[in-house]
Amino acid sequence: MRLKSFKEKQLHTTSPHNVSRNKISSIPLVLFICMLTFICSPLTFAEEQKTDASAENTQKTANKVTPIKKPIELTQQYKEDLKHYLTDEQVKPLLAGPDDYLTLVKRYTSANGKGVVILLPEWQQGATNPKAINYLRNALPAKGWSTIAIQPSNKPENYPSTEITVAEQKKENQLVLKEYKSKLNSMLNAVMNTAREYPGIVLVIAQGNNAALLVDIYSQDDSQQPNALIMLSSYRQSNHALINGVNENFARQVASTELPILDLYLKHDNPLVLNKAAQRRAFSKQEMKVYYRQRQLNNTVTGYYPEEELLSQINSWLKAIGW
The missing domain is CATH 3.40.50.1820 (Alpha/Beta hydrolase fold, catalytic domain)
Known part of the structure; x- marks a missing residue:
């Protein structure tokens, strides 16, 4: 009796209806993660571009020779x-x-x-x-x-x-x-x-x-x-x-x-x-x-x-x- 009861319970847990319901409930989560990735990716890319541009400008400033003015007579x-x-x-x-x-x-x-x-x-x-x-x-x-x-x-x-x-x-x-x-x-x-x-x-x-x-x-x-x-x-x-x-x-x-x-x-x-x-x-x-x-x-x-x-x-x- 106990063995039969356990099998019925296991069968009830792994039934197609339950599996389908779990898949459906996970879809919103996946969509949320995708939207978050889509929103954050441009910001991260823009920040990387800004950092690269700043580093390039700093390098140009460092390489630029500032002319030294002659002292006043x-x-x-x-x-x-x-x-x-x-x-x-x-x-x-x-x-x-x-x-x-x-x-x-x-x-x-x-x-x-x-x-x-x-x-x-x-x-x-x-x-x-x-x-x-x-x-x-x-x-x-x-x-x-x-x-x-x-x-x-x-x-x-x-x-x-x-x-x-x-x-x-x-x-x-x-x-x-x-x-x-x-x-x-x-x-x-x-x-x-x-x-x-x-x-x-x-x-x-x-x-x-x-x-x-x-x-x-x-x-x-x-x-x-x-x-x-x-x-x-x-x-x-x-x-x-x-x-x-x-x-x-x-x-x-x-x-x-x-x-x-x-x-x-x-x-x-x-x-x-x-x-x-x-x-x-x-x-x-x-x-x-x-x-x-x-x-x-x-x-x-x-x-x-x-x-x-x-x-x-x-x-x-x-x-x-x-x-």
Whole structure:
């Protein structure tokens, strides 16, 4: 009986009617899975395409070379700073041939005006150079001097020369400096024309290489000479094999010119300045140059002039030569 009952139950479970009903109930599930797959597949494909495109764009960006802009020239930076920090009353443009410059003008503030002092910093330095120029620009007006500080040009490119032989170095240096001195002369002549509008004498105070080049320029006939020249830490820069020759020539020009010169340098100064100062003094004595004085000033920071001592040396020398 039990065996018969079990068989009947098994037969009832596996009957065709039950199998068909199970198949029918599974159809909606299959349809649901198919619809879900159909909906998700485009999204997955789109995401894959987006990922591939993003990776491709990233690779292109990485491979693309970004051009590096050249830095702004030092002279242009100085000009922009002067225009930004100083008033329009002080900053005056100057046109010398095709080149334009900036000058800082301050009128004398004393009862009587003595004249004009033109201040020329070393190349690569600003018109407000704190080593000496800026102090004189602000202090001299109280002593009766109007001041015109010039923003100079950059040092000539490729100077000193990088040629292999000494002869080639000398030739290239001469060509580069010839152009630089021509522009410097045009600029100084334009400033001198402005200075002549003021009453009194005209002095030029110049630093470093520019001071040495001015001596060379003033030995020419087409330059407008001031009444006196004051040199601060002057020397001539050049290649190692040419350094002695150019500085000896500079010393001989100082000794031979009739222009009154005050030659100042520091105890702690550029080594080349210290080495060549004695040569200028010796040549001036040999030529018996009357209006020449050389003084060494004590300082604590290399290259920086003691302010009160600097002004005292200038005033005493001007009185000694009658001004």
